[in-house]
Amino acid sequence: MKKIIVHYDLETKTCDxxxxxPQNTLLFPDKPIVECGQDWRGWWYKESEIPSKPVTxxxxxxxxxxxxxxxxxxxCIQLVLRWETLTSSEREQxxxxxxxxxxxxQQAQFPQITVLTFDExxxxxxx
Numbered sequence: 001m002k003k004i005i006v007h008y009d010l011e012t013k014t015c016d017x018x019x020x021x022p023q024n025t026l027l028f029p030d031k032p033i034v035e036c037g038q039d040w041r042g043w044w045y046k047e048s049e050i051p052s053k054p055v056t057x058x059x060x061x062x063x064x065x066x067x068x069x070x071x072x073x074x075x076c077i078q079l080v081l082r083w084e085t086l087t088s089s090e091r092e093q094x095x096x097x098x099x100x101x102x103x104x105x106q107q108a109q110f111p112q113i114t115v116l117t118f119d120e121x122x123x124x125x126x127x
Contacts, residue, residue, distance in 0.1 A: 003036040004025070008046075014043050015045060059105070062105075065115045070101050100116075
């Protein structure tokens with residue numbers, strides 16, 4: 001999206017930007033209007049200079065999603081009362097899904113990996 005670059009930091013390549021409006025165009029007549037975008041932190045950059053998300057950030061996001069799915073789909077099922085109501089086939093599905101989630105960080109594609117919900121995984125259990 002086009003923004004008025006009010007200030008550009010040469011060291012970090014970050015920008016202070018303003019929306020392109022008639023009022024701002026008058027306020028900043030000598031400032032360039034450039035395609036800009038935000039990185040994963042919300043910092044503004046010229047579109048061509050937006051940094052990639054570091055691998056450590058991607059890994060943390062995938063682990064967080066995996067941990068949430070463990071809580072949502074596995075841990076709650078393993079409560080004794082609920083677990084006892086499942087068939088042996090259903091129990092095995094949850095065991096395999098839990099193992100799938102735990103193995104995610106060891107996958108070759110990690111962290112460029114999509115973490116599947118239980119329902120999604122049931123459609124493709126070989127993933």
